[in-house]
Amino acid sequence: MTSEKLAELSIFYGAVQKNKELTQLVDLLKQKPKLNNVLEIGSASGGTFWLWCQLASSTAQLTSIDLPLGRFNNGRTYNEKLLLGYKKPNQTVSLIRKNSHSPKTESKLCEVLNEKELDLLFIDGDHTYEGVKDDYNRYSKYVKNGGLIVLHDIAHHDQVKDCQVDKFWNELKQQHSVVEIIDPEYDDRGWGSWGGLGVLVK
Numbered sequence: 001m002t003s004e005k006l007a008e009l010s011i012f013y014g015a016v017q018k019n020k021e022l023t024q025l026v027d028l029l030k031q032k033p034k035l036n037n038v039l040e041i042g043s044a045s046g047g048t049f050w051l052w053c054q055l056a057s058s059t060a061q062l063t064s065i066d067l068p069l070g071r072f073n074n075g076r077t078y079n080e081k082l083l084l085g086y087k088k089p090n091q092t093v094s095l096i097r098k099n100s101h102s103p104k105t106e107s108k109l110c111e112v113l114n115e116k117e118l119d120l121l122f123i124d125g126d127h128t129y130e131g132v133k134d135d136y137n138r139y140s141k142y143v144k145n146g147g148l149i150v151l152h153d154i155a156h157h158d159q160v161k162d163c164q165v166d167k168f169w170n171e172l173k174q175q176h177s178v179v180e181i182i183d184p185e186y187d188d189r190g191w192g193s194w195g196g197l198g199v200l201v202k
């Protein structure tokens with residue numbers, strides 16, 4: 001399937017993403033070795049989770065963490081059965097319905113990983129400065145060298161004051177070589193400036 005079609009379907013399944021940005025991320029991921037182990041923080045209704053299942057290897061382990069009624073959910077429906085149905089037959093899925101900032105959640109992830117390392121960490125949960133920083137500091141250590149860490153919403157959000165991923169991203173990019181995928185033009189949701197995907201190779 002083309003990257004554009006995958007991005008389009010991911011948005012159809014509920015991803016809160018800009019099509020052009022997600023298409024570029026899919027292009028980039030397709031150039032990398034197959035994903036065998038993926039962690040997503042922020043499942044919402046499963047749109048991006050569907051995409052990781054599509055892109056990952058046929059035997060991949062995929063984990064998605066989401067806090068019921070967490071911030072930045074904006075009333076999106078969570079349907080566990082639906083998310084479990086997105087996996088390929090031999091993929092393994094763990095859905096963790098807990099606060100990503102809790103040490104208990106981190107322990108649960110360690111159990112799931114069973115000493116394996118992540119190929120992709122996608123951070124799209126708590127978008128406050130402290131929240132995204134905690135997710136990065138807590139979970140980036142489980143990513144293998146050469147693996148990818150992707151943050152969503154690195155663009156400045158005019159209308160959502162507690163969306164502060166840009167502030168953390170601007171610090172992070174001083175210390176690492178990064179790729180920024182930002183489509184400043186397209187605003188189908190009428191939110192003004194929003195979105196942006198930040199990619200960091202560990």
Ligand SMILES: C[S@@+](CC[C@H](N)C(=O)[O-])C[C@H]1O[C@@H](n2cnc3c(N)ncnc32)[C@H](O)[C@@H]1O
Pocket residue numbers: 014015016017041042043044045046047048049065066067068069070071072073076098099100101124125126127
């Ligand atoms: C913007 S949505 C994620 C969108 C999803 N990645 C997609 O595009 O398909 C953010 C999600 O993060 C969750 N969330 C917020 N704070 C969280 C936390 N501390 N721990 C776990 N999940 C959290 C919210 O409940 C919400 O479902």
